[in-house]
Amino acid sequence: MTPTPQNIDFLLEARWIATAEQDDVLKNHAIAVDAGKILAILPISEAREAFQAREKIQLDEHLLIPGLINLHSHAAMNLLRGIADDLPLMDWLQNHIWPAEGALVAHDFVRDGTRLACHEMLHGGITCFNDMYFFPEAAAQAASEFGLRATLGMTTLEFPTRYANDADDYLRQGLAARDSNSNPRLNFALAPHAPYTVSDRTFTRIATLAEQLNLPIHCHIHETRAEIEQSISEHGVRPLERLHRLGLIDPDFIGVHAVHLSDEEIALLAEQNANIAHCPTSNLKLGSGIARIADLLAAGVNVGLGTDGAASNNRLDLFQEMRLAALLAKGHGENASLLPAAQILRMATLNGARALGLEQITGSLAPGKAADIVAVHLGGLECQPCYDPLSHLIYVAGREQVTHVWIDGMCRIYNKTLQAPHAISLEASLALWQNRAQVCARGHETS
Incomplete structure (x- = not known):
């Protein structure tokens, strides 16, 4: 008898996963996330059988790393x-x-x-x-x-x-x-x-x-x-x-x-x-x-x-x-x-x-830890060819390759876009502070 799949919030499937707990990179694995926690990291085929996800996210050209x-x-x-x-x-x-x-x-x-x-x-x-x-x-x-x-x-x-x-x-x-x-x-x-x-x-x-x-x-x-x-x-x-x-x-x-x-x-x-x-x-x-x-x-x-x-x-x-x-x-x-x-x-x-005393909560991708996850896109021509995704992460990729960010399972960056209703424009306040700083700097130079 086939076990009933477990209902979860989302299943995150990726070409590569670097957990930070081991040197080897996992290939074609998925991270099961529910209630802000990582439940399991499994080969994609096994994860699809074990979990019924309300959302499935496929990142076929990405490396997943801890936040x-x-x-x-x-x-x-x-x-x-x-x-x-x-x-x-x-x-x-x-x-x-x-x-x-x-x-x-x-x-x-x-x-x-x-x-x-x-x-x-x-x-x-x-x-x-x-x-x-x-x-x-x-x-x-x-x-x-x-x-x-x-x-x-x-x-x-x-x-x-x-x-x-x-x-x-x-x-x-x-x-x-x-x-x-x-x-x-x-x-x-x-x-x-x-x-x-x-x-x-x-x-x-x-x-x-x-x-x-x-x-x-x-x-x-x-x-x-x-x-x-x-x-x-x-x-x-x-x-x-x-x-x-x-x-x-x-x-x-x-x-x-x-x-x-x-x-x-x-x-x-x-x-x-x-x-x-x-x-x-x-x-x-x-x-x-x-x-x-x-x-x-x-x-x-x-x-x-x-x-x-x-x-x-x-x-x-x-x-x-x-x-x-x-x-x-x-x-x-x-x-x-x-x-x-x-x-x-x-x-x-x-x-x-x-x-910081937070290693039981975050810092690596492991079951039981918070789903603090970053997706790095390595599929662009500037990252090709890719023989070793972990080497590419350090020596090739930059922050411009970050496409998705989750904290406690909440998506904060999706396709490079900030996901937050409070993300109002900062330009007006930043212009004010820049003007004040420039006045301060000029005053210091002439004093």
């Missing part, structure tokens, strides 16, 4: 894209970005900038981002409107901004935003900006809060040589050692950039099961250097990929980061076998989920 995870972003800084290019980090930050933020940053700025970022990220296959910025409640509003997953940082500094007066005020407001959140796709992290902007007292309090509330810590670390020299001068130790002594380096720590690491520091990160967010484009554009990613991975450190903000990249494009991360590792290590395509895909998906 990409942007492990480090400043989403609202999309409104500052290109405002101060071709400058070293501290000049860029102290003389241009911080003055612009001082004049512009408010709830509406963060909401509109994050809306723009969500639009860009979704079209590039990013379904989850780890953010560090002010007014996290405004970022939460934007992420909720677009249906993305996000871990929103409770950014902390010692000096006042338009958002908060001091470190205690930053933490108070961040915790209030966390406590008021009701969206299950949104999580929060403690986000001390960097060792050169946060005191020992504040770091100690953050370490205590992280343990009490079971929260990740998201922090810039070892981005430039000058940062390290400053730490040695002021604290007698390098920044990573300082944070380790203060109790921050553990499995919940996400260190951003980590460009300049010694062998001993790599061993420490591995021993403590810490995580690194690698931002290759930003590291190069700001002249910070080339991170030792192959050495980190070889030591067992969990490394994910991030874009940083659009003011220092200038794209929120994980396809770009995947390709650049692979090429930099090969060139820097003078070894073409370093960071193969399957490993790079894991860095952009499952490794990011692990860093």
Whole structure:
């Protein structure tokens, strides 16, 4: 007796599927999705017999991958894209970005900038981002409107901004935003900006809060040589050692950039099961250097990929980061076998989920996980011939090949078109912010 097929929401059939849990690509398989979850991944013929789908989607020229995870972003800084290019980090930050933020940053700025970022990220296959910025409640509003997953940082500094007066005020407001959140796709992290902007007292309090509330810590670390020299001068130790002594380096720590690491520091990160967010484009554009990613991975450190903000990249494009991360590792290590395509895909998906504590929910395509799925079209002439779809994903395809995006089984991008009634035109608000930013920049230049 033939079993009765199980009724499900939709069956997604594709030429190839890369699950991120194994190196091999599945051919002519289907993903069964119901109530936002993946029920099964089976050969197409078996899936058609096992399931009665309310919708069947056939993607005969596509590779399906897990939703990409942007492990480090400043989403609202999309409104500052290109405002101060071709400058070293501290000049860029102290003389241009911080003055612009001082004049512009408010709830509406963060909401509109994050809306723009969500639009860009979704079209590039990013379904989850780890953010560090002010007014996290405004970022939460934007992420909720677009249906993305996000871990929103409770950014902390010692000096006042338009958002908060001091470190205690930053933490108070961040915790209030966390406590008021009701969206299950949104999580929060403690986000001390960097060792050169946060005191020992504040770091100690953050370490205590992280343990009490079971929260990740998201922090810039070892981005430039000058940062390290400053730490040695002021604290007698390098920044990573300082944070380790203060109790921050553990499995919940996400260190951003980590460009300049010694062998001993790599061993420490591995021993403590810490995580690194690698931002290759930003590291190069700001002249910070080339991170030792192959050495980190070889030591067992969990490394994910991030874009940083659009003011220092200038794209929120994980396809770009995947390709650049692979090429930099090969060139820097003078070894073409370093960071193969399957490993790079894991860095952009499952490794990011692990860093955020979300690996049981997302980051790979597997039964029981959320249906966070991206379809990449490899059928165009620019992608032909295709001998290895996973290689093509990293070295040939770009975000322009993303055609469909699902989050929790909800289609957010269909045939490259945003599927959302709230997706009103952003042009008017963006023009307003651009005019204000240009006035601010001119005023700073003449001051």
